[in-house]
Amino acid sequence: xxxxxxxxxxxxxxxxxxxxxxxxxxxxxxxxxxxxxxxxxxxxxxxxxxxxxxxxxxxxxxxxxxxxxxxxxxxxxxxxxxxxxxxxxxxxxxxxxxxxxxxxxxxxxxxxxxxxxxxxxxxxxxxxxxxxxxxxxxxxxxxxxxxxxxxxxxx
Numbered sequence: 257x258x259x260x261x262x263x264x265x266x267x268x269x270x271x272x273x274x275x276x277x278x279x280x281x282x283x284x285x286x287x288x289x290x291x292x293x294x295x296x297x298x299x300x301x302x303x304x305x306x307x308x309x310x311x312x313x314x315x316x317x318x319x320x321x322x323x324x325x326x327x328x329x330x331x332x333x334x335x336x337x338x339x340x341x342x343x344x345x346x347x348x349x350x351x352x353x354x355x356x357x358x359x360x361x362x363x364x365x366x367x368x369x370x371x372x373x374x375x376x377x378x379x380x381x382x383x384x385x386x387x388x389x390x391x392x393x394x395x396x397x398x399x400x401x402x403x404x405x406x407x408x409x410x411x
Contacts, residue, residue, distance in 0.1 A: 257371050258406045259357075259379070262334040265395035266290055272337040277345045277353075280337075281305070281322055284358045287335035299328030300360055314347025318390075319380045323359040325369060332368060333360045336398060338389060355380065355389055379405040 267287050274280035289297045303324030314320040335358040342352030357376050361369040379385050385405045392398045
């Protein structure tokens with residue numbers, strides 16, 4: 257199971273402009289809404305914001321991985337964005353966010369969700385991958401970077 261099994265160019269945006277954390281979340285949720293597996297976008301948003309209240313998903317190194325579990329999707333849904341400017345996010349390292357990967361899954365897909373969260377962390381722990389993503393010029397290039405990193409880290 258790979259991130260790139262679910263992350264497609266139409267769910268990726270480069271140069272996303274956002275006025276703050278909530279605006280950033282709303283814009284990445286709008287990318288995810290393009291996915292036919294999203295059954296109820298209001299419930300998806302509520303699930304992500306509910307998870308965010310527990311603890312910020314800004315994990316550090318300019319990366320955030322907002323996520324939620326809800327039956328408002330019928331599979332795993334991913335969306336990714338590179339922001340135009342750093343966005344204050346309340347991250348664990350107090351640094352702003354530039355890279356954001358949204359992961360929403362059906363309640364029952366616990367092991368798959370955890371595997372994908374782990375894979376995302378491994379990809380983003382690579383400084384080379386983060387730099388490449390920040391410099392990506394297209395959605396297709398973003399997907400290629402994820403594919404290369406996932407091949408590097410293996411199963």
